[in-house]
Amino acid sequence: MRHTYECPMRWADLDLLGHVNNVVYVDYLQEARVDMIRTHAPASRPEGGDLAEGVVVVRHEVTYLAPLTFRFRPVRIECWVTEVRAASFTMGYEVFDEDGDGRRTTYLRATTVLTPYVFATERPRRLSADERATLSQFLDPIERRPREPLAPPPAERRAHYPLHVRFSDVDAYGHVNNVKYFEYFQEARIQLLSGLREGLPEDDGALEVVVAQTDVDYRMPILFREEPYDVWSHVARVGSRSFTVESEIRDGDTLLSRARVALVHFDPRQGRSTEPSAEYRDRLTRTS
Structure with a gap:
């Protein structure tokens, strides 16, 4: 399963070329990720619990595929989970538009590695059983490109x-x-x-x-x-x-x-x- 988020655009998101600035896309991804976790949170944690806010980003890999220009309708972001480990999980994203015939224009693809974090003690922690169950609903592994250190x-x-x-x-x-x-x-x-x-x-x-x-x-x-x-x-x-x-x-x-x-x-x-x-x-x- 994948979650789709409609992200509103702002005029201030644009760079000097009239394209959405590369930094702003990462803000869009963060909004989509939080929306997915909060929308599909278990009944016991209706606001998404610690996964919505109590995580830190370990790594971002962002590939920009086509320029996105300003318009008044939102852009769509599809997000899902590509991997779940004991103390971390990886999110995948596509920022795209789709026409009436189902043809997709993809502007960006990205992955984010995140780990749950206890801010009071400044230490990472393991995923709980409820959190693993929530994330596993969206598990759809993808082939990762080789990582260059x-x-x-x-x-x-x-x-x-x-x-x-x-x-x-x-x-x-x-x-x-x-x-x-x-x-x-x-x-x-x-x-x-x-x-x-x-x-x-x-x-x-x-x-x-x-x-x-x-x-x-x-x-x-x-x-x-x-x-x-x-x-x-x-x-x-x-x-x-x-x-x-x-x-x-x-x-x-x-x-x-x-x-x-x-x-x-x-x-x-x-x-x-x-x-x-x-x-x-x-x-x-x-x-x-």
Whole structure:
């Protein structure tokens, strides 16, 4: 069984290209996941119990397939469970539209690994029998793509971004919400790319990029404080029309999160991928 959630869109969800921003999709997925758990919760836990709120995200894998533009009708999100383990479960998602003939346009596919968490003691816990029964209703395994481990960026080629946590980033448990990590990595990535673009003509095909894939590993919670955290980023791979940026968030020597983001050079006038100039590809290559 799969659960379908109709997610309303907001004008503020769009990026400069008029597409739903890559960070906003993760917010949509969170809304769909909570709606599924609350809608199908057992009678003994009508609000979904601890699975609706008392979980932490361990990993996100998000694949962006087609641009989604603003409209007044909601977009549909199908979600289900792909795996249930003793102390974690994995969710699968598709963000899509479907026409009257049943033809589907899929904008995004994703998976999220979650673990139940006791926030009072800051420790994960095992799933209860009721929780396993609830999740098993939606069990529909999918083939997972091979996971590539994220490596720390090389010290000599990494760019630094001071991360200031805003009070509004923090949830009721005092942790930065998992969606905000995507925003932090985006901010650091924009600063890195802005430096690489300095002096290039505005009509260079490299100036517009779209996100094709984002993988985020969550290691330790980020908490609100006045002092900034450190985000270190570097270009890890350069292709003919795409490149990959890897980043990590640290508190001194303590690793908090890592991300790998695949980006594609994009021509908004043609609505398709493009090759960057030789000069810009050379800049990317020198930093990889």
